[in-house]
Amino acid sequence: MLALHGGSRESLVVSPNLWAGIGLVRGGAGTALVGSHEEVADRIEEYHRLGIDEFVFSGYPNLEESYWFGENVIPILRGRGLLDDPLTVADVLAARA
Structure with missing residues (x-):
């Protein structure tokens, strides 16, 4: 997942309440409603x-x-x-x- 974001943990919020960083902390889904x-x-x-x-x-x-x-x-x-x-x-x- 880190490779997908170019090694960056910045800009993981891709729209309101949609976080693309969930894959950095667990396997499975690549985005999460938060x-x-x-x-x-x-x-x-x-x-x-x-x-x-x-x-x-x-x-x-x-x-x-x-x-x-x-x-x-x-x-x-x-x-x-x-x-x-x-x-x-x-x-x-x-x-x-």
């Missing part, structure tokens, strides 16, 4: 408005991030009308298993 619950929901909503209707999310540490997302971001998305299914924290955790 910020408050509202900010993460804002970015997901932006992607949704662009026509993206499916996402693959991961976090580190996995269990804690699953709870963080399920308990804090999903209710915001549901409140905005972006989720109409009865997705629960248990559903999020089951999907990770």
Whole structure:
């Protein structure tokens, strides 16, 4: 990942709340949504408005991030009308298993 950025750790924020430095600290995804619950929901909503209707999310540490997302971001998305299914924290955790 360091090679991808020319050995620099500068300018790793590639757009609001989108950080390209996650690969420097762990394997897997090359970018990460970062910020408050509202900010993460804002970015997901932006992607949704662009026509993206499916996402693959991961976090580190996995269990804690699953709870963080399920308990804090999903209710915001549901409140905005972006989720109409009865997705629960248990559903999020089951999907990770």
